[in-house]
Amino acid sequence: MSPDLLNGLLEGLHAAQQGLRALLHALGWAPDVHGQPSWPLAHRIAAEMLVVDAGHARRVLGALACTGAALVLLALALPWRRARWPLAALAATVLVLAPWPPAHLLLAPAVPTSLHQSPTGFRAAGIVRGQAIYQQHCVRCHGTDGRGEGPDAPQLVQWPPNLNGALLWKRLDGELFWRVREGMHNRAGVPTMPGTGAALSDQQIWEVLDYLQAHAAGQMLRESGTWDRPVRLPGMALDCRQGRSRQSRDLVGQRVRVAVAGPGVAPVADDPRLVTLVAGTLPPGADPECMPQGDAQAVEQALGLVLGIPAAELPGYQLIVDRSGWLRARGQPGQAAWSEDDLVCRSTTVPRAPLDGPVAASGTPQGDGLEALIRRMDAEPVRLTRGGFPH
Known part of the structure; x- marks a missing residue:
């Protein structure tokens, strides 16, 4: 099964569960638990098994296709009197012959908060x-x-x-x-x-x-030396040029470069391909495109955690965030230039061509390391999965 087809199956099953929960909540059968509608059933779809067992995923997809075909036949049978019983019999035959997956692979034990999602924004x-x-x-x-x-x-x-x-x-x-x-x-x-x-x-x-x-x-x-799983840029309030106050989540849809300033660290120049966010101790007179607003110490501590280093060692580090908000590349202090080797969160999917044309803007030399890195990052998007379900 192709990755796109598997992702479509997982997304559909996840949406179906979310829709069922919303319906049961509206009917009063799924009361709020810990601030969100509960999952009132004893089991949920075991998406993690679909990810690791391609044969099982094909059986589930086949069973869903047969169920859909049977429903279509039954819908045709209702108004069609002369063919009602043959169509109903055909629908029953389709269901009997469907490749039903074993229940112990299809379902996993659930708890009332199984479908809850974190409301914090990873701030x-x-x-x-x-x-x-x-x-x-x-x-x-x-x-x-x-x-x-x-x-x-x-x-x-x-x-x-x-x-x-x-x-x-x-x-x-x-x-x-x-x-x-x-x-x-x-x-x-x-x-x-x-x-x-x-x-x-x-x-x-x-x-x-x-x-x-x-x-x-x-x-x-x-x-x-890699982020094996996607990690978001920790959320923060931003103070940007021209007095604009923003949240880091507002930058989703744009590429972002995070640079940590400090004593002896050369300032980074703006780049039209990315929004530049400068944290750390800025030199007098610095006017970065965006900088953290509020608790700068918490921002540095959170960045140190995702990099696996003490906050005191942050100055000189740079990070590249993709359009979806995932941390993708790391530049280390003293590094002369970017290269594709700095991509530390990589996709396992087949690369696709960028949809927005050339990356380099006017005045940017073609073939520089940052351009190659951005092209590869755009061509190989990553996606978060939790419990097998895409998020």
Whole structure:
């Protein structure tokens, strides 16, 4: 199955679940839980199995096609008296012969918050607050580095998981939230992780999850030199030229370069291909295109987390953000020029040609390293999946 067809199937199933939840909520059968409509059923679609098993995905697609064909036949049978029973029999035959997938592969256990999505916007200030909460409530089991080797870990029935890999991207937001709040049990019903209960607010739990994702991204980059999973630019308020106040999310649709200024760091010049956002300590008289507004220290701390370095080492680093808001490339202090090797978040899909024509603007030399990097970034978009579902 082609990646586009698989993504279409996953998007359709996700939209169907969201639509069913909205309908049940409107009927009063899916009350609000933790600020969002609940998922009232005991199971959900196991999208993660569709991603890893192409044969299973083909069976699901075939079963959906047969179901659609049967519904069309039944719709034709209702007004067509003379052919009603033959058409109904044909519809039943199609359903009987459909390649129905095994239920244990199609469905996964669900919790009331399975379809919840984080409302925080992955903001820098929230990431920093989440770090403080983690250090206060979670570090004794999960450890300061998130590897599950805290001082209380040996006393647990089961060792905590390593939170520095792709685990957080393999789970749905809402199911991570539920496990933090309600805890976890093994198959025998024995608690393996205590929940926070009412000790943390919903907002605090979401912010802890934001911190864990930022920290895991930084550890991936330190250990492998890549972001194996897409990571967003931490959200922040911006002060841009001509007195414009904006939010970083307003820049989605444009490429962004984030540069961290500091003593001894040469200033970066504006580039018509990107919006330039300068953080850190600016020299007197500097007039960057955009700069963080408000808690600049939180912005630097969040950037340090996703880069896997202390905030004090940030000056001189640069980041490139694609049009969808994903962090894609990293430039290190002292680096002379950009190249395609700086693309540290890469797509596994087949490259496509850019849709907006040449990247280079007037006055930009053709063939420079940044242009090659931008072309490849545009041609190889990345996409976030959680629990197998595209987001």
